Amino acid sequence: MLERGQEEKILDAAYACIARDGYAHTSLRHIAHEAGVAVSQISYHYKNKEGLLLAVVERAATNYHAYMQEYLHPHMSPREKGECVIALFQGVLEDDPELFRVLYDLAGLALWSEPFRLQVREVFAGIMEQITTEVFTAELLGDLGHQHTAETLASLFFGGLFGIALQALLEPENKAIVSSLSALSVVFK
Template identity: 35%
Template sequence: MTSNPVLTRKGERTSRRILDAAVRCVARDGLPALTMQRVADEAGVGKRAVVYYYGTREGLLDAVIRHVGDRMLDELQQAVGGIEDPVEIVARGFEVVWGAITSDRALLAAWFGLHAEAVINPAFSGSAGYIGDRLEGIVGDAIDAQLARGRVLRVDRDVLRVLVVANVQGFAAYFLEHGDVPPLRAAITEFRHFLVTVAVPGDHRRERRRRAHGSSG
């Protein structure tokens, strides 16, 4: 969004009206078809209003990706925050993320559409990475919370963080191409089973090592 003075209530309503119209356009027509004029027509305002509040198409798309991404990510953060059991964290996390992926067409269209546009237009690279970057942060916080509770990871922390985000993005891309097919569901189930075994209680691991050393002696 452009660096305008603090918006009045009317300005806030108009800005939100334009953003909601842009989200509808993305969900219905896809990201490549999105233009400032189309959004203006959808919102019932003049094109100048879209330019005033969002500046450029890049600014508008950045606002769209943050809006649709935050809807999912805010819910995810709230759902897993404070949960101690890794099994419950994985279950609630995937419930939120997969529910959003399979029901929010605007989320998918903006997420993957921006990545495609960023290939030929570097101006979109920051916006394209917004959802993945924030998802990495939430996953990293969940991992750190497990470590603070004395659990031990079976893989490197940063490797695990990237592994989770890369698989979620891969599952979403596969869903976009093939739909919610049984093999995809089975793959997600297998990955979830893996995740719940990654963080083990530290005392249990020490006890296993103690027994192994004792038996070898």
């Protein structure tokens, strides 16, 4: 029986609550109950709700990067890595849609609160940098032969992933949307 500290337990519980109910319906009491802990423990370890949520974002970002790095093997070509990212998103949407809902929720938080905006911006910048350096390399850019920069194409690529994923969640009965993610490969073809 592994014994994690309360701090960790609270963080897990917070993520679980947000994934289940969404941020808007997640209260500190719910989180504390899910963690099997007194409410005041949250203030003790994370100062306040905002502090806890920022920690959740940070942890989610770390997880994401590890996940991504695990899938993008060094021996792949840039194009293969692009396809791989697409496949990864498709897999998430099918197997673990809550993951994307949390991403959407936290990004939404960032639209209204400056501290969250700064933190989420970092997360997005990390994703973008990964895509820029792994997929839209100088090699691939020269291959494509059009005028767009790697940053532009990365924005386009990730924006497309995000926007299509939202549509897929709004219309889960329409399987065509998830598979239309594959069409995103037009940006590196």
